[in-house]
Amino acid sequence: MTPPAGPALEALARDVRLYVFRQAAETGRVPQPPQIAQALRHSQTEIQGALKHLAAGKVLILAPNDGNIWAANPFCAVPSGFRVEAGGKTYWGICIWDALGIAAALGKDAVIRAPCGDCGEAMTLEIRDRKLVRSEGIIHFAVPAHHWWDNIGFT
Amino acid sequence: MLLFRAEEHIDRWCLARDLSPGATLTPEQGWQLAYAWYKDKVKPDWRRHTLEEAEALLAATGLTSSFWNLRGE
Numbered sequence: 283m284t285p286p287a288g289p290a291l292e293a294l295a296r297d298v299r300l301y302v303f304r305q306a307a308e309t310g311r312v313p314q315p316p317q318i319a320q321a322l323r324h325s326q327t328e329i330q331g332a333l334k335h336l337a338a339g340k341v342l343i344l345a346p347n348d349g350n351i352w353a354a355n356p357f358c359a360v361p362s363g364f365r366v367e368a369g370g371k372t373y374w375g376i377c378i379w380d381a382l383g384i385a386a387a388l389g390k391d392a393v394i395r396a397p398c399g400d401c402g403e404a405m406t407l408e409i410r411d412r413k414l415v416r417s418e419g420i421i422h423f424a425v426p427a428h429h430w431w432d433n434i435g436f437t
Numbered sequence: 438m439l440l441f442r443a444e445e446h447i448d449r450w451c452l453a454r455d456l457s458p459g460a461t462l463t464p465e466q467g468w469q470l471a472y473a474w475y476k477d478k479v480k481p482d483w484r485r486h487t488l489e490e491a492e493a494l495l496a497a498t499g500l501t502s503s504f505w506n507l508r509g510e
Contacts, residue, residue: 405440421440
């Protein structure tokens with residue numbers, strides 16, 4: 283089967299985006315191509331094409347080489363040091379900004395635990411009623427804004 | 438974007454990687470920026486911010502130095 287292109291690809295990419303982010307928000311788990319293909323009744327090849335399209339648009343981030351989703355940012359697909367507890371579920375962000383972003387995207391109260399990037403000591407931030415009610419530490423951006431996507435993993 | 442206990446921890450982290458220090462935000466600034474950036478990400482009608490919208494979000498958080506320039510000029 284010829285992979286979708288043009289408007290068909292745009293439509294599939296939208297369906298994939300909605301499914302991926304809804305699943306991530308509702309379950310804390312970012313679905314991967316086999317699950318997405320099954321849920322949306324498309325081939326994995328088609329889903330991979332849609333994911334590449336979304337990644338090119340910086341909607342999500344694919345893992346190097348294997349085509350799996352690394353992050354439907356702010357939701358990280360694999361456990362990380364940036365752990366978010368919200369609504370009785372556990373989520374992970376790829377950085378402190380995304381950990382805060384998870385609380386924002388969910389619109390729920392959240393407790394964020396993150397290590398100091400230097401010494402590893404754990405710190406806690408808490409969001410309640412859309413306000414930061416507990417915080418520790420300082421956030422550091424190492425990469426200037428216009429270079430964020432040069433190497434998003436490092437950023 | 439990492440969280441550090443204090444400025445000296447940032448300095449030590451940068452020194453160990455031969456990096457110049459970047460920019461720092463208070464957790465409150467980080468929350469404001471993350472909220473503005475991500476609050477609609479799960480919504481069906483979400484779309485990526487335009488460059489101008491992203492610049493406005495940064496400016497609204499007080500991030501106006503050249504470090505936060507998205508245009509690379």
